[in-house]
Amino acid sequence: MMPSKTQIFSTIEKEILNFHPENITTERRAILQPLIDYIQIKVSNNDEIRLNFICTHNSRRSHLSQVWAQTAASYFNFSNVFCYSGGTEATALFPVVAQTLSNSGFKINTLSEGDNPVYSIKYTDNEHPVIGFSKTFDADFNPKAEFAAILTCSSADQGCPFIAGAEKRIPVTFEDPKAFDNTPQQEEKYHERSMQIATELFYVFSQIKK
Numbered sequence: 001m002m003p004s005k006t007q008i009f010s011t012i013e014k015e016i017l018n019f020h021p022e023n024i025t026t027e028r029r030a031i032l033q034p035l036i037d038y039i040q041i042k043v044s045n046n047d048e049i050r051l052n053f054i055c056t057h058n059s060r061r062s063h064l065s066q067v068w069a070q071t072a073a074s075y076f077n078f079s080n081v082f083c084y085s086g087g088t089e090a091t092a093l094f095p096v097v098a099q100t101l102s103n104s105g106f107k108i109n110t111l112s113e114g115d116n117p118v119y120s121i122k123y124t125d126n127e128h129p130v131i132g133f134s135k136t137f138d139a140d141f142n143p144k145a146e147f148a149a150i151l152t153c154s155s156a157d158q159g160c161p162f163i164a165g166a167e168k169r170i171p172v173t174f175e176d177p178k179a180f181d182n183t184p185q186q187e188e189k190y191h192e193r194s195m196q197i198a199t200e201l202f203y204v205f206s207q208i209k210k
Helices: 010-017 026-043 061-075 097-101 154-159 185-206
Strands: 049-055 079-089 107-112 118-122 130-132 147-151 165-172
Touching: 026 049, 026 147, 026 185, 049 185, 061 097, 061 130, 061 185, 079 154, 097 107, 097 118, 097 165, 097 185, 107 130
Parallel strands: 049 079, 049 147, 147 165
Antiparallel strands: 107 118, 118 130
């Protein structure tokens, strides 16, 4: 990987050192390649890059993907990358996701509470935080055009045959850690899924040529 220039929080840096992109299978690399190609074209044309990670409830995988993608873009010094997330319906960012990110070194602040809390999620002191809360993929908070729709769960991929404004539709699905909610394995499995998502998205940005 390229050396980091952005001052990512040190605990996150330690997590990054534990990534093993060499272990990404050939099958997964093939799934990730359309996302690499999309970003590469945008970078080559000096265009802004908008990535909207979409899952059914915008509560777990889509948020982990949004946060780690924004972190990876900053780590590799791509300043014109803007990451979003949304669902086919809005619920709430699952609290264990916020805790998982906190355990990896992100600074989490609750901006508002209630049924759908809003979080500030920071990976460095000098960049805008990711604002984490559940919303639909076409909510006003998200882009309306010139973005890639990245489907992080198969149900969203099947349930969204058309996504208005998307230039490219890219399925990159992950297993849902929800299966381990309220079990002794919950913390381990959420961290495991977070690390898979992070490793694959860091691999994606490591492949982009400036």
